[in-house]
Amino acid sequence: AGALFSQALQGIDRRFNELFRRLFGGGEGRLMLTEGLSLWDAGVEVMARPPGKTPQHLGQLSGGEQSLTGIALLFAAMEVAGAPLAVLDEVDAALDEANLKRFAALAEECARTRQLIVMTHRRYTMERAQVLYGVTMSEPGLSQVVGVRLEDWT
Amino acid sequence: AGALFSQALQGIDRRFNELFRRLFGGGEGRLMLTEGLSLWDAGVEVMARPPGKTPQHLGQLSGGEQSLTGIALLFAAMEVAGAPLAVLDEVDAALDEANLKRFAALAEECARTRQLIVMTHRRYTMERAQVLYGVTMSEPGLSQVVGVRLEDWT
Amino acid sequence: MFLERLFLKNFKSFGGSHELRFAPGFTAVVGPNGSGKSNLLDALRWVLGDGSASRLRITRLGDLAFQGSASLARSTEAEVSLRLREISDGIEGGRGRSCTLGRRFSPEDGGSLFFLDGARVRLQDVDEAKRSWRLEGDRFAFIGQGEVAEVVQQRPRERRVHLESLF
Amino acid sequence: MFLERLFLKNFKSFGGSHELRFAPGFTAVVGPNGSGKSNLLDALRWVLGDGSASRLRITRLGDLAFQGSASLARSTEAEVSLRLREISDGIEGGRGRSCTLGRRFSPEDGGSLFFLDGARVRLQDVDEAKRSWRLEGDRFAFIGQGEVAEVVQQRPRERRVHLESLF
Ligand SMILES: Nc1ncnc2c1ncn2[C@@H]1O[C@H](COP(=O)(O)OP(=O)(O)OP(=O)(O)O)[C@@H](O)[C@H]1O
Numbered sequence: 001a002g003a004l005f006s007q008a009l010q011g012i013d014r015r016f017n018e019l020f021r022r023l024f025g026g027g028e029g030r031l032m033l034t035e036g037l038s039l040w041d042a043g044v045e046v047m048a049r050p051p052g053k054t055p056q057h058l059g060q061l062s063g064g065e066q067s068l069t070g071i072a073l074l075f076a077a078m079e080v081a082g083a084p085l086a087v088l089d090e091v092d093a094a095l096d097e098a099n100l101k102r103f104a105a106l107a108e109e110c111a112r113t114r115q116l117i118v119m120t121h122r123r124y125t126m127e128r129a130q131v132l133y134g135v136t137m138s139e140p141g142l143s144q145v146v147g148v149r150l151e152d153w154t
Numbered sequence: 155a156g157a158l159f160s161q162a163l164q165g166i167d168r169r170f171n172e173l174f175r176r177l178f179g180g181g182e183g184r185l186m187l188t189e190g191l192s193l194w195d196a197g198v199e200v201m202a203r204p205p206g207k208t209p210q211h212l213g214q215l216s217g218g219e220q221s222l223t224g225i226a227l228l229f230a231a232m233e234v235a236g237a238p239l240a241v242l243d244e245v246d247a248a249l250d251e252a253n254l255k256r257f258a259a260l261a262e263e264c265a266r267t268r269q270l271i272v273m274t275h276r277r278y279t280m281e282r283a284q285v286l287y288g289v290t291m292s293e294p295g296l297s298q299v300v301g302v303r304l305e306d307w308t
Numbered sequence: 309m310f311l312e313r314l315f316l317k318n319f320k321s322f323g324g325s326h327e328l329r330f331a332p333g334f335t336a337v338v339g340p341n342g343s344g345k346s347n348l349l350d351a352l353r354w355v356l357g358d359g360s361a362s363r364l365r366i367t368r369l370g371d372l373a374f375q376g377s378a379s380l381a382r383s384t385e386a387e388v389s390l391r392l393r394e395i396s397d398g399i400e401g402g403r404g405r406s407c408t409l410g411r412r413f414s415p416e417d418g419g420s421l422f423f424l425d426g427a428r429v430r431l432q433d434v435d436e437a438k439r440s441w442r443l444e445g446d447r448f449a450f451i452g453q454g455e456v457a458e459v460v461q462q463r464p465r466e467r468r469v470h471l472e473s474l475f
Numbered sequence: 476m477f478l479e480r481l482f483l484k485n486f487k488s489f490g491g492s493h494e495l496r497f498a499p500g501f502t503a504v505v506g507p508n509g510s511g512k513s514n515l516l517d518a519l520r521w522v523l524g525d526g527s528a529s530r531l532r533i534t535r536l537g538d539l540a541f542q543g544s545a546s547l548a549r550s551t552e553a554e555v556s557l558r559l560r561e562i563s564d565g566i567e568g569g570r571g572r573s574c575t576l577g578r579r580f581s582p583e584d585g586g587s588l589f590f591l592d593g594a595r596v597r598l599q600d601v602d603e604a605k606r607s608w609r610l611e612g613d614r615f616a617f618i619g620q621g622e623v624a625e626v627v628q629q630r631p632r633e634r635r636v637h638l639e640s641l642f
C-alpha cells in the first residue's frame with residue numbers, strides 16, 4: 001500500500017501541476033511525500049505558487065486561491081485513482097469570475113470521464129450541466145425537486 | 155462585568171430577533187444565557203428558527219442560513235455594544251440573491267450609525283457603498299488600490 | 309459506473325417521496341439557501357454507509373427523519389435508495405447491470421437497516437457491493453460545503469490519509 | 476469615531492506606499508482573488524495591536540514584509556499607519572480631533588515598534604489610546620474570511636467570551 005501510494009503520488013503530482021497551471025493561468029503546484037520515521041508518519045506536502053508570485057506557506061494564499069488549489073488537487077487525485085464519481089457542494093463559492101469560468105470549463109471536461117454532481121449558486125457552473133435540478137421549498141420546511149430551464153436562474 | 159453582560163444580553167437578544175426576522179423574512183432568533191457552576195461556565199446559547207421551519211440544532215441550518223444568522227447576531231451585538239466600526243470580509247459569500255439583497259440593505263442602514271468596511275465579490279453589496287475601492291495586482295505579486303466606477307464591476 | 313437514480317422518502321427536508329435521475333456526466337443542483345441541496349449530499353453519504361453525525365450534520369439519528377411542515381406531518385422514519393448503473397459497452401445497445409442500495413431508519417429498528425436489490429443485508433455486504441462497483445472506502449470524492457480549502461489547510465499526515473482513501 | 480486613512484508600506488502584497496481613505500459610513504473593497512483585499516484587513520488588525528499568527532495568516536513576522544515582484548524588490552520591513560478621526564459635532568464646521576496609530580516591523584528591531592502621532596510608544600500606550608477612542612479590546616468587530624458562521628458554530632462558553640469582548 002505504501003509503494004502503491006508513492007507511485008500514485010508521482011502521478012497525482014504531475015496532474016496537480018497541470019491542473020494548477022490551467023486553473024491559475026500559470027504558476028506551479030507540486031506534491032511531495034515527506035518521509036517519516038515510519039510509514040504512519042509519512043505525509044503529503046503541497047507547494048502552490050500562483051503565477052508571478054513567490055512560493056509561500058499555503059496559509060498565506062487568499063481564500064479563492066486556496067479553493068482553486070484544493071480543486072486542482074482533488075481533481076488530480078480523482079483522475080489518478082480512477083474514482084468514478086465526485087459530488088462537490090459549492091466548491092466555487094469563493095471564486096471570482098475569471099477563476100470561476102476556468103473551473104466551470106474544467107468541470108465540464110472532467111465530467112466526460114467521470115460523473116460529477118455539483119451543488120452551486122454560480123451561473124457559469126450551472127450553464128455547463130447536462131442535467132439541471134432545481135431544489136426549492138414547496139412550502140417552508142418541505143423540499144421539492146424540479147427540472148429547471150436555465151433562463152429561470154439567470 | 156457579569157451583571158453588565160447579562161443586562162446587555164437581553165438587549166442583544168431583542169435586537170437579534172428583530173434583525174433575524176428582517177433578514178429571513180420571518181421566523182425567530184433568540185439568545186439565552188446558560189447558567190454555569192460559576193461565572194466562567196456561563197455560556198450564550200442561540201436558537202435560530204427560519205420562517206415556517208421547526209426549531210433545530212444550529213448545525214442543521216444550511217450554509218447560507220448559518221451566514222445570515224451569524225450576521226444578525228454580530229450586527230445586533232455591535233449595536234448594543236456601541237461598537238464604532240466593523241470590518242466584514244466576504245460575509246455574503248454563501249448568500250443567495252434574495253438573502254443578499256436583504257443583507258445589503260441592512261448593511262447600508264447599519265452604516266448610517268457606524269463605520270462599515272466590507273470586502274465583497276457581490277454586486278448588490280458593492281452597489282450600496284459610498285466609497286468603493288478596487289484592489290488589483292499592478293503586476294503579479296504587487297497589489298494596488300484604485301478608485302472604482304461601479305460599471306466596471308458589473 | 310454512475311449513479312442513475314436517487315430516491316428519498318422523508319429524509320431531512322424531503323418530506324414525502326422524491327426522485328432524481330442524474331446525468332452520467334455533469335449534473336448541477338441549484339436553489340435558494342436552505343432549500344435542500346446539501347441535504348441531497350447527506351442522503352448520498354448516508355445510503356452509501358456513512359454514519360458520521362458531524363458529516364451528516366445531525367446530533368441524533370432521529371434528525372434524519374422529516375420534521376414536518378404546514379401540510380405534511382412529521383415522520384419518524386427515513387429512507388434513501390440509490391441505483392448504480394454500469395456504463396454499458398454499447399455492443400448490444402442495452403444498459404449495463406445495475407444494483408440498488410437502500411437504507412432505512414426507523415426508531416423501532418434501533419438503528420438503520422441496509423438493503424441490496426430489495427433484500428435486507430448487513431453493512432459488510434454494502435461494503436462488499438461498493439468494492440465490486442469500485443466505490444469502496446472513499447473512492448468517490450465527496451466535498452462538503454466549505455470543505456474545498458480543507459485539503460490545503462490539512463497537516464501533511466492528514467492529507468496523506470485523505471488522498472490514500474481514494475485508492 | 477471612524478477610520479479616516481490607512482497607509483501601508485511594504486505590508487504583505489502592498490509593495491511600496493499605498494493609501495486608502497474610508498467613508499465614515501459604508502466602504503466596499505472589491506477585486507479579483509488574491510489581489511489583496513484580505514491583506515487590508517490583516518493590516519488593520521496588525522496596526523491595532525493584533526499579533527496572532529493565525530489571525531494574520533502568517534508563520535513568522537517576516538511574512539508581513541513585501542516579498543517582491545518583477546519590478547519591485549522585496550523588502551525586509553513593513554509599516555502600517557491608521558488615522559482615527561472623531562466625528563465632529565459640526566458646530567464650528569471643523570473636523571474632530573484625530574490620532575494616528577503606527578506600527579513598523581524591521582528585523583533589526585527584533586519585533587515591531589508602535590507609534591502614536593509619530594512618537595514611539597509601548598503596546599500599553601496603544602491599548603490606552605484605543606480605550607480613549609472606544610476601540611479597546613475587540614470593540615470593533617473584525618469578521619475574517621470564512622468566519623461569519625463561526626459565531627453560530629461556537630460552543631456557548633466561547634460565544635459568551637466572544638460577545639463580551641465587544642463590551
Ligand atoms: N429532519 C429534517 N426535517 C426537516 N427539515 C430539515 C431536517 N433536517 C434539516 N432540515 C432543514 O433542511 C434545510 C435545508 O438544508 P440544506 O443544508 O440542504 O440547504 P441548502 O440548499 O444546501 O442551502 P445553502 O445554499 O444555504 O447551502 C435547512 O433549513 C434545515 O433546517
Ligand SMILES: Nc1ncnc2c1ncn2[C@@H]1O[C@H](COP(=O)(O)OP(=O)(O)OP(=O)(O)O)[C@@H](O)[C@H]1O
Binds near residue numbers: 506509
Ligand atoms: N509578504 C507578502 N508579500 C507578497 N505577497 C504576499 C505576502 N503575503 C501574502 N501575499 C499574497 O497576497 C495575496 C493576496 O491575498 P489576499 O488574501 O489579500 O487576497 P484577496 O483579495 O482577499 O482574495 P480572495 O478574493 O481570494 O479572498 C496572496 O496571493 C498572497 O500570496
Ligand SMILES: [Mg+2]
Binds near residue numbers: 089216217345
Ligand atoms: Mg448547502
Ligand SMILES: [Mg+2]
Binds near residue numbers: 062063064512
Ligand atoms: Mg480574501
